[in-house]
Amino acid sequence: MNRYAHITGWGISVPDGLLTNDDIAQMVDTSDEWILSRTGIRQRYIAGDGQSTATLGADAALQALEVARVSPNDVDLIIVSTSSPEHIFPATASLVQDRIGAGKAGAFDLSAACTGFIIALNMAAQAIRTGSIETALVLGAETLSRLVNWEDRTTCILFGDGAGAFVLQASEEPGGVLSAVMRSDGSGGDLLTVPAGGSKLPTSPETIQDGLHYIQMNGREVFRFATRVMKQATEEAAEQAGMTLDEVNWIIPHQANQRIIETAARRLKIPMERVVVNLDRFGNTSTASIPLAAVEAIQDGRVKPGDQIVFVGFGAGLTWGAVAAQWTGPLPEEKRVVWPYRFYTLYQVYTRLRSLVLRFVRFVEGVIWGRRR
Ligand code: ACO
Numbered sequence: 001m002n003r004y005a006h007i008t009g010w011g012i013s014v015p016d017g018l019l020t021n022d023d024i025a026q027m028v029d030t031s032d033e034w035i036l037s038r039t040g041i042r043q044r045y046i047a048g049d050g051q052s053t054a055t056l057g058a059d060a061a062l063q064a065l066e067v068a069r070v071s072p073n074d075v076d077l078i079i080v081s082t083s084s085p086e087h088i089f090p091a092t093a094s095l096v097q098d099r100i101g102a103g104k105a106g107a108f109d110l111s112a113a114c115t116g117f118i119i120a121l122n123m124a125a126q127a128i129r130t131g132s133i134e135t136a137l138v139l140g141a142e143t144l145s146r147l148v149n150w151e152d153r154t155t156c157i158l159f160g161d162g163a164g165a166f167v168l169q170a171s172e173e174p175g176g177v178l179s180a181v182m183r184s185d186g187s188g189g190d191l192l193t194v195p196a197g198g199s200k201l202p203t204s205p206e207t208i209q210d211g212l213h214y215i216q217m218n219g220r221e222v223f224r225f226a227t228r229v230m231k232q233a234t235e236e237a238a239e240q241a242g243m244t245l246d247e248v249n250w251i252i253p254h255q256a257n258q259r260i261i262e263t264a265a266r267r268l269k270i271p272m273e274r275v276v277v278n279l280d281r282f283g284n285t286s287t288a289s290i291p292l293a294a295v296e297a298i299q300d301g302r303v304k305p306g307d308q309i310v311f312v313g314f315g316a317g318l319t320w321g322a323v324a325a326q327w328t329g330p331l332p333e334e335k336r337v338v339w340p341y342r343f344y345t346l347y348q349v350y351t352r353l354r355s356l357v358l359r360f361v362r363f364v365e366g367v368i369w370g371r372r373r
Helices: 021-025 032-039 053-068 092-102 111-128 186-191 205-209 220-239 258-268 286-299 344-372
Strands: 004-015 017-020 043-046 077-081 106-110 135-142 161-173 176-184 248-254 308-315 319-326
Touching: 004 053, 004 111, 004 176, 004 286, 017 021, 021 032, 021 319, 043 286, 053 077, 053 092, 053 135, 053 161, 077 092, 077 111, 077 248, 092 106, 092 135, 106 111, 106 161, 111 135, 111 161, 111 319, 111 344, 135 286, 161 176, 161 286, 176 220, 176 286, 220 258, 220 308, 220 319, 248 258, 248 286, 286 308
Parallel strands: 077 106, 077 135, 248 308
Antiparallel strands: 004 161, 017 043, 135 161, 176 319, 308 319
């Protein structure tokens, strides 16, 4: 019997801090007209105090689980795709696992910049299809505003913060994630990078003075690369899934730049009416951008169960990829209401208490074992 990995839940979380192009024009030498005409971006949201990649990710994850009517305890695997993790380690996925109280889930982060959500979706789908797991949470979550140099007008105009999550579940019904294309060309690694803070160039007063802990980008080169690979990856993923481009209802691309998306659509001969774009309101949220666009299109009724979709992304690495999928929606047999969402606030108190109890038990064990040594 074949197993399929269906997308049965979805959620997004965006911080409150609205930053318009005019606001940015107060900070660097730019204008609303320049940003809008070169990128299509009008505004973006920026995380405030107390918000981070894990808090946005956990919010999106709980919404996605609620849509799928899956209890956090039934999640087997959490993958967080991010380029702005909470720390180098522990993985942000583990912090999300704790925040949502997913007591039986494995968790890891996936780093492939803006392509990460595509790869995470494929990894989770493969784990389901092989029978290794039943239910996965796939997140794209970013607070890139914390890596942006707000004095660099070539990058600070682009990025925004946010998170999106999909729930994937096993089913014998054909559909869900059908094919994937994953590619990389590390020879272009220097085109889009945060040079310092890793093992090659650990943070030091010098790296901070030179601004090497911020995003550095060769915009023109990234632009050229993006338009080329989006066409290739979309065509390959559709073909592998047995779809012609005419049969694809929606292209949901990484939301980097309106001109990149329009160029790719033109080359694919797909009208913009079949391409989901929301970067005007959210900016480039890196790996969160594909789920942010997808969830909006589902919530406003454009994407319907049965629709054929190609998700396509590109980004630092260089990396690029695409997933072809048939949209499912919540599985019909799972009509139950799961208590975490009926008593949402209570559940959040429970997960905080659960985390505190686990820390306390660890503390007590440490004291006992410390005495015995
Ligand atoms: N306001 C006003 N002028 C500006 C600004 C700004 N914010 N930024 C650059 N300029 C100037 C430049 O200095 C340059 O001036 P010059 O000709 O006197 O030297 C001029 O505008 C043109 O600069 P370009 O870099 O050629 O501008 P371009 O049309 O390429 O647009 C942009 C720049 C928007 C960054 C574009 O190249 C782009 O979108 N590239 C792709 C970037 C991208 O998608 N990155 C994310 C990838 S996903 C990931 O992995 C995170």
